[in-house]
Amino acid sequence: MKKLIFAFxxxxxxxxxKEKKGNYDKDKIIAEISEMFDxxxxxxxxxxxIAEFKYLDSSTNFFWVPPNYKSALSYDSxxxxxxxxxxxxxxxxxxxxxxxxxxxxxxxxxxxxxxxxIITNTSDSTTTFQIIESGTVxxxxxxxxxxxxxxxxxxxxxxLKE
Numbered sequence: 454m455k456k457l458i459f460a461f462x463x464x465x466x467x468x469x470x471k472e473k474k475g476n477y478d479k480d481k482i483i484a485e486i487s488e489m490f491d492x493x494x495x496x497x498x499x500x501x502x503i504a505e506f507k508y509l510d511s512s513t514n515f516f517w518v519p520p521n522y523k524s525a526l527s528y529d530s531x532x533x534x535x536x537x538x539x540x541x542x543x544x545x546x547x548x549x550x551x552x553x554x555x556x557x558x559x560x561x562x563x564x565x566x567x568x569x570x571i572i573t574n575t576s577d578s579t580t581t582f583q584i585i586e587s588g589t590v591x592x593x594x595x596x597x598x599x600x601x602x603x604x605x606x607x608x609x610x611x612x613l614k615e
Contacts (some may be wrong), residue, residue: 479530482556486590493548502539504531510591510598518603520584521572525601544573550583560592561600567607581608 489508496504509528510516515526519534526534552566565587573579588602 461513477556477559479556482559482562484560485556485592486597487552489551489590490552494549495571497545497547502535502542502545505535508591508597508599510600514600516601517588517599520604520606525603541574542572543575543577546571546573561589562597563587563589569602582609 458559466491476585493505493508496507509531511528513527515531517526517531518525519531548569552564552565554564556562566585568584568586569581570584571581583606584604585607586602586604588604589600589602592598600614
């Protein structure tokens with residue numbers, strides 16, 4: 454009988470710990486990630502494309518498929534491209550047209566959305582376009598970082614279904 458009670462207690466403890474693992478404040482996570490993306494766009498607007506580095510996970514787990522690329526790039530490749538492109542861009546103004554954030558755990562979430570983009574180059578020529586983007590963010594000691602994702606420029610005048 455003692456073995457049966459002991460087994461029951463262990464079962465209850467394990468069951469409770471599993472429930473607590475999945476019990477996290479999704480609204481808080483969504484708010485934190487939304488704030489991170491707002492800061493990300495503001496920093497790029499104020500400091501240029503190189504401000505992105507602060508928001509990218511620089512681990513070997515990072516990858517991104519940028520617009521017009523057919524395969525994923527590593528952090529180092531993305532960093533090189535951003536550094537090169539930053540030299541020809543005077544102002545980069547990004548804002549979410551819409552975004553959905555899906556917390557998967559306390560430290561990982563996925564997101565999907567449309568980014569409004571206004572880019573002014575060093576010749577003062579301005580281009581306006583939208584980017585469809587999806588990805589994964591991960592919470593590190595210094596905040597939420599983009600871990601991976603993909604983005605594509607939307608053709609003009611496309612009406613997306615809600």
